[in-house]
Amino acid sequence: MPANRLSALFHRRLLPWLVLGTILVLYAGTILLLRPAANFGNLQDDALYFALGKALATGRGYMLPSFPGGLHTLKCPALYPWLLSWIWRIDPRFPSNVMPAIGLTIAFGCWFLIACWLLAKRTLGLDSPWALAVAAFCGFNFFALFLGGSVLTDLPFAALALTAALCADRALEPNGHWAWMACAGVLTGLATGLRTVGVTLIAGIVLVALVRRAWHLVALMCVVGGGLALPWIFPSLLRALAALRGFQTHPNSPALPLGWRQTLALYSSYLNLWRNSVPNWATQWAVLRKNVLSAIIEPGIFLLFPLANRSAFLSVGLGSLVALGSWAGIFYRLRKTGWKAIHGISLFYLAMVLPYPFPPQRFLVLLLPLFFGGLAVVAREIASRAAGALRGSGPATTRAGAAVSLLALLAFAGLATANCAWFAPRELAANMGHQRALLTEERQAYRWIARHTAPQAVFIAYNDVLLYLYTGRQAIRPIDCSTAGYYDNDPAVPLRDAAHLTDVARFVHATYWVATPDDFDVELGNDRPVLLRREHEILAPLPEVFRSGRGRVRIYDIRALTASSARQR
Secondary structure: OOHHHHHHHHHHHHHHHHHHHHHHHHHHHHHHHOOHHHHOOOOOHHHHHHHHHHHHHOOOOOOEOOOOOOEOOOOOOOHHHHHHHHHHHHOOOOOOOHHHHHHHHHHHHHHHHHHHHHHHHHOOOOOHHHHHHHHHHHHHOHHHHHHHOOOOOHHHHHHHHHHHHHHHHHHOOOOOOHHHHHHHHHHHHHHHHHOHHHHHHHHHHHHHHHHOOOHHHHHHHHHHHHHHHHHHHHHHHHHHHHHHHOOOOOOOOOOOOHHHHHHHHHHHOHHHHHHHHOOOHHHHHHHHHHHHHHHHHHHHHHHHOOHHHHOHHHHHHHHHHHHHHHHHHHHHHHHHHOOOHHHHHHHHHHHHHOOOOOOOOHHHHHHHHHHHHHHHHHHHHHHHHHHHHHHOOOOHHHHHHHHHHHHHHHHHHHHHHHHHHHHHHHHHHHHHHHHHHHHHHHHHHHHHHHHHOOOOOEEEEOOHHHHHHHHOOEEEOOOOOOOHHHHHOOOHHHHHHHHOOOHHHHHOOOOEEEEOOOOOOOOOOOHHHHHHHHHHHHHOOOOEEEEOOOOOOEEEEOHHHHHHHHHHO
């Protein structure tokens, strides 16, 4: 083969993969350098998944062992806990087995970045350099790095979803083979095993196949994807139907304390979570309005956080411009190429996510390649036209405008690169450092609990599942707050929840209450300061039985509180 053909083959085929491989190595290395194990449990869902995996590994079935009395009615599908159960089987020593679990997420994160690159090339029609830039920004923004060092389903789900979209597009090509759609069906079924919202992947691909009049592929996706998804969602469907009819398998009737009902829903039912935060149609409209606005500006937040937080110009001005460019690029490519699988998926996915009463940011990680790919489409168009104007012999004003456009584009690219390469990792490192310092004190508390409390003692703790993993003691959060106050801007809602802050402790007859400075840190709006004040009021008169070295973690004996409620009943 002539040398020039070898060189062309290297630059066209091999070089992009080498660059992508470098991106993957840097991505994995950056996450490991951040030492993310210290952040385990901070988002709470990660500890919950890991505890479910432990229960499966130890033969207790799919149940939450940390919940007082155990909990067998759970809101999330079992596939991800099943994957984590193999880590427990290989290495049952906690917390040393947290890093292998994070390693699993990193592997899925690399898969996600490969899918981002392929989607940018094949769906958005970007050349390899632009597609590689999209993949890099998808991996090195603050949120992807944070989630990449977690034990959560966000990146595994996104990896499966994007790969399913790519397979479906291959099947829908003029000479596409049905086997690609079968592969897409398998992936969507597995994605539904990670998250119930995976059913939107099936619906989105079916919609695009219907638009293309590919009836046999519609049937294939329904049979394969629907068949594999059904076992994961069937229990949830039964529980949702039972809840709608008023026949519930776990005590959650209106006669029970409000704080208990809201907190039970956190662990057991997405439907009841929704009901707790959306009491009427006015609140639902407020939820939809705020979440849609958040989704519209999200491309700028993903790309520019945390740097954009340093000035209003960057966050509002430049962030809005980035979002506008991103959506313009997405719709520009949609008009040129027609509907692709990712477009159908996005339509159903957003229709399910945006009405949910929780900020959609985490859920939108799936759409990162669309957001950044759309921005790359616009940037490429600006760069191409500006370069053409500079090479031409047009008026001086036209060439000056082209030069200014190129300089502005280069300045923006430099700013975004600096944010992802420097500011985002530094912000994450600072967060990890805070969590590492607090975890040192929390471990002191966990050692005291293991040595000085009875195995049957029940704890109130905001990081309840983490406490269980360290000590084996059952625990539960003091309350899960309604998000209605955040969406309705109603200060009465957090005050109402604070008034019920002892409901859970009394209902489960808790023995101890663990208080830390990070309590209620994932609550929305003004909930946290209200709840912290109320927690202090409740605990101040009770005996303090443990205080960590720096005094930031305290344990209170609350038997007097729970005994008084038992006498009242």
